[in-house]
Amino acid sequence: MMKHTRKLLVAAAAMSVMTFSSCDKQDYIDFNTNPNTIYNLTPEQQFTNSCIAMFDADFEYYxxxxxxxxxWMQYFTPANGNSKTYMQDVGNFNQRRGYFYLRVGNNLTDVLQIINRAPEEEKANRRSQAAIAKILLTYYGLYTTETNGNLPYTEAWQARYGGTLTPKYDTQEELFSTFDADLKASIATLKANTSEQISFGTADLYYSGDAAKWVKAANALRLRLAMRWGKRNPAKLQEIANEVIAGDLFTANSDNLEFVSSSNHAGAGGNWDPSPALFKGSKALVDFMYNSNDPRIRIFFQKNAYSQQNVDLAKAQGIIPASTIVSAKQYVGGFASPDAAADAANARFYNNTRNFVNGNGVQQALDTLSRIQYRLFCPGISNPYVSNPTPGTGQITFPMLTYSEQLFYRAELAARGITTENAEQLYEMAVKASMRYYDLMGSRAQVFDYVALTDTEVDAAYNNVNVKYDASKALDLIASQSYIHFFKQANEGWALYKRTGMPNTTTTLAFEQILADGVVQKMPRRPLINLPNNTDLNFNNAKAGLDQMASDPEFGAGPGDIYGRIWWDKQ
Structure with a gap:
């Protein structure tokens, strides 16, 4: 049974704080107007709390x-295929908004305020710490606004420090400008880093306070921001791209901004654990990776149960006909389209009830479809196919900003003629770096049947006709491989689709057409945006923020229109 109780309480608290609609607003006001409630925490302590809070997010993952x-993005499907309404089922979606206000933004604001209230000499010696905190705040701010649009930001979290309890809603255009200015300022501060600067050290769970690494991460984040900005302001995209390329860049996977934690962080049996749902890889992705000999396939997905040994055992046990033939292909994806999954002609793929005793003496389902590699998301899971299974002891990786992502952006910009870099070279580097990064993540997580990656595999996969760079379809290839790279960052895969319209049913990696009762289903563009309650303390600002978004014809039919577009997501 999923452990929802604590997270439901947190979600309920988030709603009460963000909308100021709890029964006792005075408790909230007292908490937020009394700076002593941080109990003399140091910047280091509260920064560590922020690092952890960003990924104490099992409800979000569930x-x-x-x-x-x-x-939605056809990375995987439920055990028996998607429901006819899965493209409209958005209940509990948008956990990030609550996390931003109650877990991340408030903690990072505390870090900034603690530093700002320190004696002048100490404050001066903590400038680098403040710059790093601002980068992390910007990272999560962009993550939150890109699906929510206008948000309280410049005046948010300030009540306990003498600011307002009714923060204005910054427009997304204003937010993008603020984010870019803050990142540039943080880069300048960190590059001027002097010996007297106090480091976060081990309190920084990402880079251990390494200022040079944070400069690279800030540049990577500027480039992500610029790519989101491009449709609204092409000149700004080009300006930022050229500045970033001329600056400090990621040069290897060791530069990646990532959160790595033990198997205890994402414990088996809870919301992190995807194994009870028996998720299967999607046909579009599995087929493409299999046909292009992509070694990441074994990190993403498990082979199905139809090995020669298992088939022989199942035959001997009378589970399957003696005439059953073993296929060399053990990576088989499930249909993403509800109509295809429900088609009687495809029923054989969804027979999950035939169990046999495997070579380890353990009952195992003779499953036709490839399940996802559960340990990539929850390393503590035991291997259910061995006798006397023990919990996994690997590590979970949460990629945030990666070398490959930056390379894919640079390749795209070059292919579009926005920069003068070598698109082919950057694309090849991006694809190969992604393969090596997933190998690292798989090794850390101790995924089932892990086999180390070889350079020969990497080269062979890149040289496949559906992968190797071809200038005549450069943007298609870049989008297809970017999509694969974002397997562990589905939000980035979704943003890629919204930004480029790719992958789609005609790209090199071809999506399945999604049909429900014969009707083509559209990809949603955003979660539901809650209407402000007229009893909320900040009702006027919330309504003004919503009204400003609604003034854009592309916003759609109203806040409940999940096919409407947020400002950056321009047609």
Whole structure:
């Protein structure tokens, strides 16, 4: 049974704080107007709390990732295929908004305020710490606004420090400008880093306070921001791209901004654990990776149960006919389209009830479809196919900003003629770096049947006709491989689709057409945006923020229109 109780309480608290609609607003006001409630925490302590809070997000993974964004983006499907309404089922979606206000933004604001209130000499010596905190705040701010649009930001979290309890809603255009200015300022501060600067050290769970690494991460984040900005402001995209390329860049996977934690962080049996749902790889992705000999396939997915040994055992046990033939292909994806999954002609793929005793003496389902590699998302899971299974002891990786992502952006910009870099070279580097990064993540997580990656495999996969760079279809290839790279960052895969319209049913990696009762289903563009309650303390600002978004014709039919577009997501 999923452990929802604590997270439901947190979600309920988030709603009460963000909308100021709890029964006792005075408790909230007292908490937020009394700076002593931080109990003399140091910047280091509160920064560590922020690092952890960003990924203490099992409720987000249970809903937003496993049941919404990853099925939408055809990364995987439920055990028996998607429901006819899965493209409209957005209940509990958008956990990030609550996390931003109650877990991340408030903690990072505390870090900034603690530093700002320190004696002048100490404050001066903590400038680099403040710059790093601002980069992390910007990272999560962009993550939140890109699906929510206008948000309280410049005046948010300030009440306990003498600011307002009714923060204005910054427009998304204003937010993008603020983010870019803050990142540039943070880069300048960190590059001027002097010996007297106090480091976060081990309190920084990402880079251990390494200022040079944070400069690279800030540049990577500027480039992500610029790519989101491009349709609204092509000149700004080009300006930022050229500045970033001339600056400090990621040069290897060791530069990646990532959160790595033990198997205890994402414990088996809870919301992190995808194994009870028996998620299967999608046909579009599995087939493409299999046909292009992509070694990441074994990190993403498990082979199905139809090995020669298992088939022989199942035959001997009378589970399957003696005439059953073993296929060399053990990576088989499930249909993403509800109509295809329900088609009687495809029923054989969804027979999950035939169990046999495997070579380890353990009952195992003779499953035709390839399940996802559960340990990539929850390393503590035991291997159910061995006798006397023990919990996994690997590590979970949460990629945030990666070398490959930056390379794919640079390749795209070059292919579009926005920069003068070598698109082919950058694309090849991006694809190969992605393969090596997933090998690292798989090794850390101790995925089932892990086999180390070889350079020969990497070269062979890149040289496949559906992968190797071809200038005549450069943007298609870049989008297809970017999509694969974002397997562990489904939000980035969804943003890629919204930004480029790719992958689609005609790209090199061809999506399945999604049909429900014969009707083509559209990809949602955003979660539901809650209407402000007229009893909320900040009702006027919330309504003004919503009204400003609604003034854009592309916003759609109203806040409940999940096919309407947020400002950056321009047609």
């Amino acid at each position: 809903y937003d990732y496993y049941r919404i964004m990853m099925p």
